[in-house]
Amino acid sequence: MFKGHSDISYKEVVQPEAQEWFDPKKAGEYDVMVWFDMWWGDVPDSTKDNLLGLLKKGKPLVVLHHALNTYKDWPEADKIIGAEYYFNERDGHP
Secondary structure: OOOOOOOOOOOOOOOOOHHHHHHHOOOOHOOOOOOOOOOOOOOOHHHHHHHHHHHOOOOOOEOOOOHHHOOOOOOHHHHHHHHOOOOOEOOEEE
């Protein structure tokens, strides 16, 4: 998506290594986070805290397409993303 745009530089990182970029020490190395993944693994509390800290400080996050499923076992992620994908019927949602 970013290839061919000479005015955009990007670094692709994959899970679970991508979570290392939530560390506040790395936050100055990029302007925005773009999620285009589906991570269903465990997320350490320290990683969750780092991500929440970045967002509270105003670090932008763009969540694309199937990344809606990222961190599906962490309810706060649904609040961050602003949507939820239901894998099974729940609360009247098929």
